[in-house]
Amino acid sequence: MDPKIPKMENRDIQTAPFLKRLPIEVRIEVYRNLLSTQYTKNFSISKQFPVHAKLWPGHAYHLDPTILRTCRQVHSEASTVLYHENLLVRVRSTHKNIRSLMNIKGIPYFLEGRKAETFKHCAMSVDFDRLNTAHRVKSQEDKPCYVIASNDLQLLCQSLLISHTVINSIFWYYQFRITIHRMFDDMLSSNPVQTSPQRRLLEPLTVLHSVAYFEITGPANTEYCASIAAQVSRIAPTVGKCFDKTMKLSHKGHTCVRQNDLKGAVKFYRMAFAQLISTCLRRHLVGTDWTAFQPGLQGAIIDTYLILLADLAFLHYTLDELDDAHLWAYQATKSDLRSSRMRRQNLGAKLVYLKAMASARLGKHAQAIDELCQGLKFVTREAYKDRQLVAVRREVRYQIKGLGGITVLKAMGIGHL
Known part of the structure; x- marks a missing residue:
């Protein structure tokens, strides 16, 4: 990006095939593929902010300004793309x-x-x-x-x-x-x-x-x-308007699920989650006085945050996107899963098993066992009566048995999984 160009040698540029045979329109397209931020943009996932990276993927520009050193005519033409179009x-x-x-x-x-x-x-x-x-x-x-x-x-x-x-x-x-x-x-x-x-x-x-x-x-x-x-x-915007926008996006995700459009559901759930953490939840994190909110809005915001995390984890697991399923389940289990709605649906227990199952299917059996042990605090007595969890626990046992997982679990006193 340094505008200073070294002194160039005198060359007979009229005989250069690039300048002689290609029209200016084609040369401009070549310059854009080398110097334009629109053409050289590549996305990447940051490990420092994994959840933010999923919502807003990072990117980099792979510009190649060495073409500016070719000759004066090329430098004059390419500089327009580099410094004006960008x-x-x-x-x-x-x-x-x-x-x-x-x-x-x-x-x-x-x-x-x-x-x-x-x-x-x-x-x-x-x-x-x-x-x-x-x-x-x-x-x-x-x-x-x-x-x-x-x-x-x-x-x-x-x-x-x-x-x-x-x-x-x-x-x-x-x-x-x-x-x-x-x-x-x-x-x-x-x-x-x-x-x-x-x-x-x-x-x-x-x-x-x-x-x-x-x-x-x-x-x-x-x-x-x-x-x-x-x-x-x-x-x-007010808290209520921000939360209403989140709920509208979430409802669109529910509609996609009913239509069996899981990819579309993931898209709307991510948009709803991004809206929530960028507005309502961020206000909570900076220590706002919740007593100024509408009655029940605090609990609704926290419940929506956890439900969206759970929905994203389950959808990614259904789509066989195990890394993403583990990421969203991990983010959910870092939070307080003891809200009334989470307890009624036993989502805490389901997320614990889902996270462990994703690790096991990725071949990380030791990590799966460790995650089960750490997540037992979310597995209540009511969770063992949930019929939907029976098949999940059976699958967990099957996935981790390759490394003697059942023996290890029994030794730790949790062989009832």
């Missing part, structure tokens, strides 16, 4: 955990620190700081600074929402200063098209809300900038 954005903040925010959504960065600060090809800069703290910073270089793709700006804003109190947001204490550095075609249009640089740069910011101070400077339409500022300053 729309790189500089992000600066006094927020100490900005790198962690990027990790939540698996956002890659091209440059950081002083290199990012001095990079001259950014289309826009985004500075967000707490009010009355920006003047304490001696210089811009004292802030953490990164260069990212404009396509990832919306993911960064979503990470900000997840990491803070989403309802009645803490953004009332933040100021956002947006600076557009470059003039593009259609930048002064009040109604830009979807692919317009103006819209690609500013539209991702509209996922924010409750922002008290928001300023846009640079070559952009004043009317359009005012509409963006109005959207980010809107009042945050």
Whole structure:
């Protein structure tokens, strides 16, 4: 990504087959496959945040800028793709955990620190700081600074929402200063098209809300900038509205299950779970006073969280996706499974057995036995009367008997499984 190109030798470029035989349209497609974030994006799963990675898979861009060193004509043509089509954005903040925010959504960065600060090809800069703290910073270089793709700006804003109190947001204490550095075609249009640089740069910011101070400077339409500022300053949604959206997505998942569309059910359950942990549940985790909620809403949110985890675990197991089934069952058993609804359905016991069975079918028999032992606290007396659990326990016995699992379980006093 370094714009400095070494001195090139004089060459007879007219005889180069790449330039002589291929039209400019074809060459641009070649450059895009090497230098465009749209064509070189690859997804990956982060082990640091496994559940978040399933909901928001991380990604990386495998750019190959060495083609810029070929000759001056190629450098001139390819630079347009690298620096103009990609729309790189500089992000600066006094927020100490900005790198962690990027990790939540698996956002890659091209440059950081002083290199990012001095990079001259950014289309826009985004500075967000707490009010009355920006003047304490001696210089811009004292802030953490990164260069990212404009396509990832919306993911960064979503990470900000997840990491803070989403309802009645803490953004009332933040100021956002947006600076557009470059003039593009259609930048002064009040109604830009979807692919317009103006819209690609500013539209991702509209996922924010409750922002008290928001300023846009640079070559952009004043009317359009005012509409963006109005959207980010809107009042945050209430807990009830956020929870209603979660339940609508969950009901769509139930409908897919009834229609035997398990893949579709997984999609809607994941969307519902992402909505829940990004809004209602996040408010609970930061220590909100639940007495201000509607009666019974606290229990409904916690029950919905656990039920969604259980549904995802069972669906993945039915689809024979054992790794995913184990992940969601593990996440569920980390929580308190003693809610009234969970006890009535014996979901705690079922998740314990499902997690162990997934491990056993993956060939991890010792881990399966260990998970059974650790999860016995969720297996109540009522669970042994559940007819649906009889076949499950029988399957567990069958899966772990290869390593003498039954003998080990009996020695531990749990041979009744």
